[in-house]
Amino acid sequence: MTKKKISIKDIAKELGISITTISFIINGKAKEKRISETMIKTVEDYVAKVGYRPNYLAQSLRSGKSKVIVFMVEDISNSFFSNIARLIEERAYKSGYKIIYCSTENDADKAIELIQTFKNRNVDGFIITPTLGLEGEIKTLLSENFAVILFDRWIPSVECSHVIVENEKSCYEGTEYLIQNGCKRIVFVTLESEQTQMQDRLSGYKSAMKKHGLESLVFEEPFHTSSPDFMGDQIIDFLKSHEKVDAVFFATNYLAFEGLHAFRKMEVLIPEDLQVLSFDDHFFFGLHQPSISAIAQPIEQIAESLMNGILHQLNGVESTEVMKIELSNKLVKRGSTFRTV
């Protein structure tokens, strides 16, 4: 709009008043400070006319607040995270907060580095999917009174607010659903990961299998797969080397994509030869031929809980209570699973 940056000083000089007065008016403290109506109007008009905007840096340097929340996830290009990101951004916006995204790539060093960086930028709060080894950093954050809320997974040893889903319960139910469909030999495909959400999913599967007196068949993909095909090949080997498998239950949707790719190569007939179920629904599952059954996480609710939680911490005065939220998932039944008995 205008040419050069205009500061509060310029306005003061131009209007012949002090910067203090302007600051009060801009920050809505005019009434409180009993500034005259005339003065208020003069300043407001001028501010609007020149399109003045206070410099955020200076503001937050002085106030220690920045109205910025960091949204730190494992991988922002993962649709689960980017969808939540969008919802959060929207709500944050309404409350006058900005969101800064970043991806940790599950690398604790990178995560720590990012947290340090953002602390130095005076961000007010953090929404984090913690990587392993972030425990100390989170504790520090908490002790420094930053607003922090974890999601997707959490850290048992740290008393920190979090929003997660019923991983264990849903996987238990999902497994039981496959069993009810007549499957006996069910393979659970997961990542070799100690993250709580992965462990809980695995454990839900195992409990269900055990309860029904079935043998657990777990395929763990090493965390860093160089190529997507790699896992595809491995799972083919796994299936071939095991007695006929009735169903495969994937612990995340991207594992399912790799698996489906592999099944394509093997020319397996779904669901006739193999039933397929995946954790974490994805719109492609509805488009896939056949459509793939999945356990859908309540994206909107997660986003809402996160924002409520963090805003609560941000506004709340010394509300030390830790907020632990666990949301329910929904089993979406589609073509890849069906009752044979």
Add this chain to the structure above:
Amino acid sequence: MTKKKISIKDIAKELGISITTISFIINGKAKEKRISETMIKTVEDYVAKVGYRPNYLAQSLRSGKSKVIVFMVEDISNSFFSNIARLIEERAYKSGYKIIYCSTENDADKAIELIQTFKNRNVDGFIITPTLGLEGEIKTLLSENFAVILFDRWIPSVECSHVIVENEKSCYEGTEYLIQNGCKRIVFVTLESEQTQMQDRLSGYKSAMKKHGLESLVFEEPFHTSSPDFMGDQIIDFLKSHEKVDAVFFATNYLAFEGLHAFRKMEVLIPEDLQVLSFDDHFFFGLHQPSISAIAQPIEQIAESLMNGILHQLNGVESTEVMKIELSNKLVKRGSTFRTV
């Protein structure tokens, strides 16, 4: 780590030296300023010991630079954008820059608001997929010497660096490919949008059709579709109300997803009854049954060109030259298109 924030002053006091010296050492100007080795070592050790990190806000308030680049796209949850985001983040990181993402949702007001906000945070550069109506804002940015680079689309009336792809050429070739496959009645499904990339794609299609003496059949989806099904139904109507259509060419992948969904409902046989081609490849196209042919944009090259361009502007002294880059796409032939003649 430590308890309270430690500032350069604390270090000065503790070590009994001036903050100036410390500042020099921290900023690698020790040699230049001929600070003694002993002093350097003392300071560096102490800094490492207490884990001191300069406050970025203060730094950038003073220097006017922030080492931050804004990556402003239409929708960060769109995989095309989020994939580029990741690549860019990686490269930026190596050059000591941080990336801040945000989505405009194609809303010029929101975009302007965001740009204003970031200007006030002293960001150094902007990577933008411009919405319509952003012309003035971009011009201002340029005149204020911010580093700016547009991508995906551009603004003809503004002399601004940009990285785009050969939309017209690729769509011309894609259309011709369908024609060579024996298709005559080819529908081009696009958005009702004046954005350059959409216009160019449409125009490529039209030229090809015209050259081969075929009639252009264009279906334009109104920009804001309330539900994904909406367009699906509309395209079914469109196809039904037209003489037998041989092929559908989608201008973006999400349009293709909607379309494929509709074709599913119609029980159309692909490619026998209908050949399908889409602009902007997506990993799901390879998984779909049948796999979907697509025009793949060179993601890595785009990301690389963007970073090169912006870093060039950031480092370059008065390099007023505008950088216009147009990259080539690749036609990926899959099961949804095949030669019938």
Add this chain to the structure above:
DNA sequence: TTGAAAGCGGTACCAC
């Protein structure tokens, strides 16, 4: 009701 001035935590110019 308004204004002066002291910071916030650095950087950079200029002395010593």
Add this chain to the structure above:
DNA sequence: GTGGTACCGCTTTCAA
């Protein structure tokens, strides 16, 4: 080789 100190632009006492 080091140190003093005037800013950067704003918020926030405290005085007037």
